[in-house]
Amino acid sequence: MNERELRGLIGKVKAGKLSRRGFVQAMMAVGIGAPAAGQILMHSGVAMAQSPSTYKPTKRGGGGPLKLLWWQGPTLLNPHFAVGTKDQDGSRLFYEPLAAWDGEGNLKPKLAAEIPTKENGGLSADGLSVTWKLKQGVTWHDGKPFTADDVVFNWEYAKDPATAAYTIASYQDVMVEKVDQYTVKVKFKKATPFWADAFVGTRGMLIPKHLFADFIGAKSRDAPTNLKPVGTGPYMFKDFKPGDLVTGVANPNYHQANKPYFDSVEMKGGGDAVSAARAVLQTGEFDFAWNLQVEDEILTRLEKGGKGKVSVTPGGNIEFLLMNTTDPWTEVDGERSSLKTKHPTLSDPEVRKAIALLVDNKSIQDHIYGRTGPATRNFLYGPPRFDSKNNPIEFNVDKANDILEKAGWKKGADGIRAKDGKKLKFVYQTSINQPRQKTQAIIKQAAQKAGIDIELKSVTASVFFSSDVANPDTYTKFYTDLEMYTTTMGQPDPGTHMLQFVSTEAATKANKWQGRNITRWQSPEADKLYRETEAELDPVKRAALFIKLNDLAIQNQIVMGIVQRPTVSAMTAKLNAQISGWDNNTSDLSDWFKDA
């Protein structure tokens, strides 16, 4: 189905000639899943059918305590200062954004009365503004009303560099205006296709103006409410011990009827992932455990007792292989992997093609990651509407040998291929982490059969992922031929994610290796595609552009997806909890409940 046919169908739905369901079925027939189809309709201006609520309890409270186990406890509870997911998840017990992302990458209103669309006048046709209608009658935990002033205040608070909020990027380039007591308008400097950033999801949690107004800017660290949150969320703050415990009690005035179900909540921190899984799956001491980076084999064994279940939530995080486009072994102007160089052997496209054929994604999934790492070749695979179908996984040693032979890379006496005196010898680095070392071994083995010698290097995670400019072993410096790590995608919009392929984003000494383009790929074609995505307001066309950009990088073997890294959590058998890979684990906490 091409774009025109698709538009034709959407037109029919709009005109009422085709039912929503008929459209979704037509989409499914050509391989587009229901969520993606729904998304296309929503963005094309067809109102979204609210996904039916699965929430069963008919009254507030009565569910006893909800016990959450985070093996790294939250260390602070101001959402604007939350560094990692642990802090955001902890803040989310008490604070809410205007809207949250659900598991399929769709928006769900929280403090907003409705999701802005073109039809309800929320989205301007020129893409320069978005108008949010706020839910009325919402109160903060201390009884003060929640209004547009609070929303505007959060923008002022976060955009001030002196506040040093970690959320600043979502707020500094927009203008926020109060239209009336319950309406705010977010204005952009230029047409912005991805408008749902400020006030939405992980970086959109709202803090009360009346408690933070005196602590804007340089005084931000002195606000007493930093440690004693007062939000609008389903639970009210009770106690906080950084790194150890956060507790809360049900909010009797919560703005959604019959919620929350639990009388109190506690989030315990510390320990390690395996024992956290045990505490939920084997002993049932806790109801929910977060981020279980544990081998699937162990999880399956722990699950056998039947006390709990493992939940795997897809997102956009990808474990992938990068091939250096620059020469990591020659120093130019005080930096290796300099943009002024070209990789001596990897710059031959035939070599890259051969290496791609030697990555056995399927075996890596089957033998290492299991449910916690579905194989993929794409760099961009989520939400499903961005998942390209053009990059099948192909593992073929013979074909790789063939390609290299034809390209003139001949095996020497040591079994290693060479051409013009240059040998196919590579150093392949990653962080120390058992599944990664196993993956390295699988790829090395296959490469050997094709006459490519790979030297494995593993670096302590704290060094590999640090930004220490003095250390040559960080992933952003990429002073080796190949490397592998997981990059996270925090939002269901690939804008930031795809900076990986933009020339000007190359990590160099000049930008202290803070650029997002780690392979230093310089491609005018990719740059052009990325620029187009920045201006394209039509979500369908924009998705197509991102898919094209992904395909360009994958088919040039700049990077290669290995496995997806979904969110893995454990919950007791009776717990009903919707986890979203696009938002905090606790983003939907108000709707969690246990079967009686």
Place this chain on the structure above:
Amino acid sequence: MQVHRVSRQYVIRKLLIMIPSLLGISIVLFALLALAPGDPFDELATNPAVPPEVRAALRAKFGLDDPIWMRYWHWLIALLQGDWGFSFVSRMDVSTLILQRLPVTLVVIGASQILAIAIAIPVGVLAATRPYSLFDQIANTFAFIGFSLPTFFTGLVLILVFSIQLDWLPFVYRADISATGWEFYWEHIKQSIMPVTVLGLFQGAALVRFVRSSVLDVIRLDYVTTARSKGIGERKVITRHVVRTALIPVVTLVALQMPIVFSGAVVTEQIFRVPGIGSLLITSMLSNDTPVVMGVTFVSACLVVFFNLIADILYGWLDPRIAFR
């Protein structure tokens, strides 16, 4: 009591010597932490959503851009005024963080020290009075096993047996128990059993060996034979004459172990998720939260120095031959 023999002058002199040594320790600690690689706001650099200006603003706000000597000076002045610094990561006072963790640490680690001493002294003395007897052999074997098994191993074994197989004890320690009255204490005891046992047995095992050899050294001395030949009962000889002398080196060991009660036991705390000072230290180190690391390590250093003094004073009480000048 012969404590009065310890002259006031002696104590004052010792206390005065403590000042330069503590200053020295603090300089070394501060310099080490300042020179170590890593930066509390490191994580921000790799976060695409946080622009570099925020990191720069934070560094300036927390004074990380000043030269080391100036930062040390600020820290020292603040400390003398009772301000222990401000955590980069949690954005609260270091003293609050430490005080939050202190009660649990004192209870759990303190109980395990008491358990260790309560086991080690009787077992060690009894084993030494009957060397190479069956009891001695058994005690020795267990002591060897005890201190050769690391706590992470015994901890896991206990969890597997008592939490997972038998389901008797919880293995996640929770500092806030909502129950009241007897149930409150019972819950606390239940969750403390495993961590206290693991730590107590580990420390007790080493101590048994120490007490035994110390008693063995003393029991052969002439004055013990004299005491026996005077017709004093065996029990009295052991308790009054042998144990008291033999305990002197043990006192040093125990006194020097006391700071551990404060600084916690990193591994055991991690296994049982005991929110003690050990786990605070390790998480702060991992997140480069230098003010907290500095606070915890410096308090530990102070305690080591202080308990050294206590040990010195106790010597005088246990062994009048040791003179104080």
